[in-house]
Amino acid sequence: MAEESVPLTISQGQKNYKTSLNNERESSQFFCNKCSKVQESMIDHKVGTWTLICCGIWCILTFIGGLIPFCCKPCKDVVQYCPECNQKVGEAPFTPC
Numbered sequence: 536m537a538e539e540s541v542p543l544t545i546s547q548g549q550k551n552y553k554t555s556l557n558n559e560r561e562s563s564q565f566f567c568n569k570c571s572k573v574q575e576s577m578i579d580h581k582v583g584t585w586t587l588i589c590c591g592i593w594c595i596l597t598f599i600g601g602l603i604p605f606c607c608k609p610c611k612d613v614v615q616y617c618p619e620c621n622q623k624v625g626e627a628p629f630t631p632c
C-alpha cells in the first residue's frame with residue numbers, strides 16, 4: 536500500500552540526521568529542510584482508519600469498549616511536525632498486529 540521511501544540523511548558533525556521521520560512513533564531529532572537546521576520533532580496523534588475499525592471491533596466484542604481505541608495512543612496514527620515551521624516531516628499510520 537504505502538510506497539517505499541528511503542529517508543535521506545544529512546551529515547552534521549559526526550551524527551547523521553534524517554530529513555523525514557516516516558514510521559517513527561516517538562519524537563526524535565531530524566534535519567528540517569525548511570529551517571535548514573536540526574530540530575526535535577513534535578508529535579501529534581490523530582484518529583486513523585484503523586482506529587475506527589478497532590473501535591468497531593471493540594464495540595462488537597465488548598459493547599462498551601468501543602471507546603478504548605480513542606483513548607489509547609498506540610491505536611492512533613502519529614504525525615511528526617517541525618516545531619518551528621510546522622512542516623509535516625513524517626507519518627506513522629497505526630496498523631493492528
Ligand SMILES: [Zn+2]
Pocket residue numbers: 567568569570571574617618619620621622
Ligand atoms: Zn522547520
